[in-house]
Amino acid sequence: MSGFGTRAVHAGLTPDPSYRSVIPAIHQTSTYAQDAPGEFMDDYDYSRSANPTRFALEQALGELEGGKAVSFASGLAAEHALFSVVAHSGGHVVLPRDLYGGTFRLIDKVFSRWGLRYTLVDQTDTAALARAIEPDTKLIWVETPTNPRLEVVDIKAVVELSNHALVAVDNTFATPVNQQPLDLGADFSVHSTTKYLGGHSDVVGGAVITRDPDWYEQLRFVQNSIGAVPGPFDCFLTHRGIRTLHLRMGAHAASAQAVVQLLNDTPAATNVRWPGFSGMVSFQHPDAVAIVKATKLFTLAESLGGVESLIELPQAMTHQSVEDSDAAVPADLVRLSCGIEDPADLVADLAQALRTA
Numbered sequence: 001m002s003g004f005g006t007r008a009v010h011a012g013l014t015p016d017p018s019y020r021s022v023i024p025a026i027h028q029t030s031t032y033a034q035d036a037p038g039e040f041m042d043d044y045d046y047s048r049s050a051n052p053t054r055f056a057l058e059q060a061l062g063e064l065e066g067g068k069a070v071s072f073a074s075g076l077a078a079e080h081a082l083f084s085v086v087a088h089s090g091g092h093v094v095l096p097r098d099l100y101g102g103t104f105r106l107i108d109k110v111f112s113r114w115g116l117r118y119t120l121v122d123q124t125d126t127a128a129l130a131r132a133i134e135p136d137t138k139l140i141w142v143e144t145p146t147n148p149r150l151e152v153v154d155i156k157a158v159v160e161l162s163n164h165a166l167v168a169v170d171n172t173f174a175t176p177v178n179q180q181p182l183d184l185g186a187d188f189s190v191h192s193t194t195k196y197l198g199g200h201s202d203v204v205g206g207a208v209i210t211r212d213p214d215w216y217e218q219l220r221f222v223q224n225s226i227g228a229v230p231g232p233f234d235c236f237l238t239h240r241g242i243r244t245l246h247l248r249m250g251a252h253a254a255s256a257q258a259v260v261q262l263l264n265d266t267p268a269a270t271n272v273r274w275p276g277f278s279g280m281v282s283f284q285h286p287d288a289v290a291i292v293k294a295t296k297l298f299t300l301a302e303s304l305g306g307v308e309s310l311i312e313l314p315q316a317m318t319h320q321s322v323e324d325s326d327a328a329v330p331a332d333l334v335r336l337s338c339g340i341e342d343p344a345d346l347v348a349d350l351a352q353a354l355r356t357a
């Protein structure tokens with residue numbers, strides 16, 4: 001099989017049948033002409049059900065992780081579809097104790113109304129994880145590295161102890177460059193493509209990837225039945241982002257490494273975390289609020305994974321929905337998404353913010 005960079009550049013690129021365009025056309029259409037009732041090309045009768053620009057993106061996402069992908073209007077829409085497919089009323093899921101706030105809200109506030117139960121557990125503690133699995137556990141939802149504390153979970157170990165439960169991995173922070181959940185035995189890999197895959201902070205999207213043909217068909221069914229599909233232009237942008245993913249991830253990591261060196265030399269910064277890949281860094285600092293207000297290159301904003309650097313305070317911004325739960329995050333925690341600017345400039349910016357604070 002070709003190297004990852006080659007696959008990233010070519011994934012999902014088949015010359016368009018109409019004019020042989022090398023790059024997939026943006027098929028901005030809601031519907032398709034039929035020759036006779038029910039006679040249409042391939043699956044293309046209506047764009048919620050199928051769209052060629054979306055199909056090209058799904059091909060690309062599938063190729064990068066060795067499975068078949070179903071794409072959605074956002075990462076949370078992808079999660080909603082997956083939980084709808086695998087779980088049922090009265091069933092149970094295991095969630096990580098550190099996780100994206102929106103994922104917790106989806107289960108705790110939406111699916112719980114339909115009778116889905118959950119347990120939060122530190123998934124780096126395999127004994128605790130094994131204890132959390134119940135006879136009715138349908139899914140172990142793994143996030144690794146976790147958002148925002150960047151804990152790294154051993155996917156293989158989770159799969160080994162999963163027993164009858166399915167395993168889904170939120171691969172948003174690692175990306176397929178650094179982690180291939182399906183190769184490690186997970187049943188599903190899930191993405192907020194809004195982040196590193198899109199890579200330019202200009203599109204919201206999500207995807208679920210699986211190797212199992214039955215789960216794939218069920219996900220496609222729910223994609224069409226619930227209808228949280230991405231638009232053609234969004235699919236085009238995400239697909240374009242994927243073609244430089246491997247280069248960007250290397251640059252993100254170089255930025256993060258330089259920033260971590262500065263933080264490690266800053267006594268007031270504690271719990272400095274970086275998984276050793278990607279651009280995500282977190283740390284705690286008594287002057288967290290002043291720091292996030294003082295950076296100039298790092299923009300104070302939610303989200304992550306774009307080429308430009310962002311800084312945020314999870315407790316006050318992305319993780320408000322875990323407040324007062326066992327997944328609550330400390331108020332002095334800062335999360336950085338290190339972009340692909342010159343690392344020296346990022347270090348200088350953070351250093352001046354640390355001095356100002």
Ligand SMILES: Cc1ncc(COP(=O)(O)O)c(C=O)c1O
Nearest residue numbers: 074075076100147172192194205
């Ligand atoms: C790890 C993780 N998973 C899922 C999501 C949800 O994705 P979206 O915002 O595209 O719905 C996010 C969003 O920040 C995230 O950080």
